[in-house]
Amino acid sequence: MNLNHLYYFRALAKEEHYTRTADNLSITQPSLSHAISCLEGELGVKLFEKQGRNAKLTKYGQLFLRYVEQSLAMLDEGKRILTEASGLDGGYIDIGYIYTLGSHFIPQVINHYMEKKGENHIRFSFGQGTTKRIIQGLKEGKYDFVFSSYIKDEENLEFIPVAEEELVLITPKDHPLADEKSVNLGDTTQYDYIYFSKNSGLRNVIDQLFSKVKGYPKIAYEGEEDSTVAGLVAAGFGIAIVPNIPLLNTMDVSVIPISSPEIHRYIYLVTLKKKYLAPVAEEFVEFVKNNYSVKG
Known part of the structure; x- marks a missing residue:
């Protein structure tokens, strides 16, 4: 069933006149x-009957109109939402x-972007997890893009x-290393570690x-x-290497700086x-590239 034919049918049902309807639609x-003949042939019923110069809906046309109006209204709403969701202004x-x-x-990035963008209707949806999980979400279409660690062979x-994220050593307050100004990781292997699981980047x-x-x-x-x-470190279960985050x-x-070996831990836009x-x-991605890219 031709979508344009449905729009033409709805317009003719409202105007009830072929010439005026054609003019309104900018068609002959x-x-x-x-178009109306094609619809009637496909449905197997007459949708209009002539009354002088006017075209009136038959009882079948009146019944069909209810469903056409509902269907076109849903399509128009879907088009509106899609346009809003994909537009640069929202x-x-x-x-x-x-x-x-x-x-x-x-x-920080969102606030910077919104300041540059000015008044708009952009809405953000956020999801967090390990690198492995959010990369999988990206592949499945859950996210437009993600910020994560690097993964090989992708x-x-x-x-x-x-x-670039600073990594530091954290220890319980009463740990032998707690008062050190900096540490060489080679001097820490004798202590119990709280380690990140294999799902973490x-x-x-x-x-x-x-x-x-x-x-x-x-x-x-x-x-x-x-x-x-x-939390496990604070409870005295061991020491750990973690990003130096405000938490x-x-x-x-x-919190103890690591003096050796040299560390470069990068966050990636993926x-x-x-x-x-x-x-x-796409505009947001370009904004991040232009304002936050670093040499990895």
Whole structure:
């Protein structure tokens, strides 16, 4: 069933006159007549009957009109919502990010973007998790883009470094290392560690650090996200390497800079290379690239 024919049918039902309806639709009267004939042929009933120069709905036309109006109203509403969702002056952006970014980086970027953008109707939806989980969400279409750690062998993903995150050692307040001004990781392997699980993007980064000092820590417990790891440290279960996030200032832990080995921990903006992005999401990605890209 031709969608234009349904719009023509609704217009003729309202105007009840072929010539005026054709003029309103900016089509010829024969084109309008042909459209109505096609509909009637497809439905097997007469939709209009002539009364002088007017065209009145038959009882079948009146019945059909109710459903046509409902259907076209839904389509028009869908078009309106889609236009709003994808437009540059408003719309929806779905963002995924790793746990460490929720308290500072993401709010900072959003606030910066909104200041640059000015008055608009953009709405954001946020999801957080481990790198593995939010990357999977990106692939499944849950997010327009994500901020995460780097993952190897992902040819369909583009990783753009947008921030460098400092990693520090945290210990309980009464730990032997608690008062150190800085530490060499090679001197910490004798102590129990709270380690990030394999689902975390930090796991590989921290493994690489210990490979440089040719030592490996004793893993007492594992956790997926930063607050859990820091909480276990504060409770005295071990020490840990974590991003230096504001949350640490509120916890009963000592925060110690790592002097060796040299650390470069990057946060990446991740997009699917062949995925279509609505204009509003594409503009946001370009904003992040232009304002936050760093050399990884």
